[in-house]
Amino acid sequence: EVQLVESGGGLVQPGGSLRLSCAASGFSFSNYAMNWVRQAPGKGLEWVSAVSGSGANTYYADSVKGRFTLSRDNSKNTVYLQMSSLRVEDTAIYYCAKTGRATVLRGGVSDYWGQGTLVTVSS
Amino acid sequence: DIQMTQSPSSLSASVGDRVTITCRASQTISRYLNWYQQKPGKAPKVVIYDASSLQGGVPSRFSGSGSGTDFTLTISSLQPEDFATYYCQQTYITPYAFGQGTKLEIK
Numbered sequence A: 001e002v003q004l005v006e007s008g009g010g011l012v013q014p015g016g017s018l019r020l021s022c023a024a025s026g027f028s029f030s031n032y033a034m035n036w037v038r039q040a041p042g043k044g045l046e047w048v049s050a051v052s053g054s055g056a057n058t059y060y061a062d063s064v065k066g067r068f069t070l071s072r073d074n075s076k077n078t079v080y081l082q083m084s085s086l087r088v089e090d091t092a093i094y095y096c097a098k099t100g101r102a103t104v105l106r107g108g109v110s111d112y113w114g115q116g117t118l119v120t121v122s123s
Numbered sequence B: 001d002i003q004m005t006q007s008p009s010s011l012s013a014s015v016g017d018r019v020t021i022t023c024r025a026s027q028t029i030s031r032y033l034n035w036y037q038q039k040p041g042k043a044p045k046v047v048i049y050d051a052s053s054l055q056g057g058v059p060s061r062f063s064g065s066g067s068g069t070d071f072t073l074t075i076s077s078l079q080p081e082d083f084a085t086y087y088c089q090q091t092y093i094t095p096y097a098f099g100q101g102t103k104l105e106i107k
Helices: none
Strands: A005-006 A010-012 A018-025 A034-039 A047-053 A057-060 A068-073 A078-083 A092-099 A110-112 A119-120 B004-007 B012-013 B019-026 B033-039 B045-049 B062-067 B068-073 B087-088 B102-106
Touching: A005 A092, A010 B068, A018 A034, A018 A092, A018 A119, A034 A078, A047 A068, A047 A092, A047 B004, A047 B087, A057 A068, A110 B045, B004 B087, B012 B019, B019 B033, B019 B087, B019 B102, B033 B062, B045 B062, B068 B087
Parallel strands: A010 A119, B012 B102
Antiparallel strands: A005 A018, A018 A078, A034 A047, A034 A092, A047 A057, A068 A078, A092 A110, A092 A119, B004 B019, B019 B068, B033 B045, B033 B087, B062 B068, B087 B102
16 A cells, blocks of 8 residues: 655744655555655645655756755655745645656656645745 | 646525536646545545446436536536535546545525
8 A cells, every 4th residue: 555654744934944855665665756746735735845756856846946845765665855045835634646757757647645744944 | 737627616406496517627637537525434436437437336417527627517407416526537647636626505
């Protein structure tokens, strides 16, 4: 059974940093690209970032580029989202999602999702 | 960047109704279009991928069509468990934009 468990969310002040983790199990982790998607309170879904199965390629939304860094450790079946220079508008539930393929471009539906972790940026 | 526009933003319907939600991309995305269902307090769940492929375990009353810039999600006979918010998402090129969502409510 595929399982994705996010952790690391919490309350942080504007300008602060936080690292989210997503621990995966139940599939051959290195064979699949992974996405992060966020949802601000009462709002829609926003794609944040993606990493290829090997970890060699990463992609970011313009809203987080230069502030967030996505990485993965295939030996630990874990994806990490390092978030810095956090802003109030980064407040959201952050979901980790598995895709259906190793590469990010041209396809790769998010076929399994974690339960999400809440990040609150506030003074 | 590609923009995704869904319509309508909300929809009231009754059990047994046939409903259609549309999604338009600001430029061609071939068939790289997915549909997700989200219920309150839950993570999204994929129902249709690559425009018209039914995700495993999803009832056959769900169907998708379209290519290029215009896509539709159809539910042939609404069931009580189908009332939720639906999002389209393009995975043709990053950033992988979502539509703004369509909230399907019980009439």
